[in-house]
Amino acid sequence: MDLGSALGPSVLRGTTVGAGNDLPSCTGIDSEEVALAWTAPSSGLFRISTCSSSYNTTLLIAASCGALPAGTCANDVGNCLHHEIVDLSFSAGERVVIVIDGNNSRGPFVLDITQR
Numbered sequence: 874m875d876l877g878s879a880l881g882p883s884v885l886r887g888t889t890v891g892a893g894n895d896l897p898s899c900t901g902i903d904s905e906e907v908a909l910a911w912t913a914p915s916s917g918l919f920r921i922s923t924c925s926s927s928y929n930t931t932l933l934i935a936a937s938c939g940a941l942p943a944g945t946c947a948n949d950v951g952n953c954l955h956h957e958i959v960d961l962s963f964s965a966g967e968r969v970v971i972v973i974d975g976n977n978s979r980g981p982f983v984l985d986i987t988q989r
Contacts, residue, residue, distance in 0.1 A: 874907070876971075878914035882985045883925070885909065889979040896972060899933040899946030904975035911971055911986065913963035918989040922958045923973060928980030932957040933972040948976055960989060 876884060889905040896906055913919065923930040932947040947957040963969070973982050 875910040876912075876986075878912045880914065880986050880988060882987070883983055884986045885984045886981070887973075887984075888981045889973060889975055890981075892979075896974075898931065898974050899972075900931050900948045900974075900976060902931075902977045904977055905979045906972050906974035907982070909971045909973070909984070910968060912968045913965060915988070916963065916965045918960055918962050920958060920960050920985070920987050920989055921971060922985040922987075923982055924958060925983035925985065926973075926981065928982070929976040929978045930957055930982060931974045931976050932959055933970075933974065934959060934961060935970045935972070 887907060889907050892905045892907050894903050894905050896908060923932060934945045945959060945961060947959045
């Protein structure tokens with residue numbers, strides 16, 4: 874799914890249940906995941922978060938699906954227990970893949986993307 878350059882809280886609400894386990898996990902613990910394309914609307918620091926999700930998520934941000942599982946991996950990072958907060962700098966128009974995975978779990982997620 875392509876998120877375009879969407880920003881804000883609850884950019885996407887979805888679930889990994891039934892999504893399949895098609896990509897390698899950056900934590901080595903495979904679960905069903907969702908891969909999303911996102912393009913930075915401007916240059917700067919952005920926060921990508923699954924803090925409002927209701928299960929133990931992991932996040933992987935990579936330059937492309939071909940680059941997986943290399944990239945920025947977050948497992949229990951940030952100040953929201955078992956959910957992820959990642960702050961990364963992007964250039965305007967930079968396109969990345971955001972993979973929402975589970976730490977041996979699956980369920981409903983909420984993805985937030987905000988500019989810092």
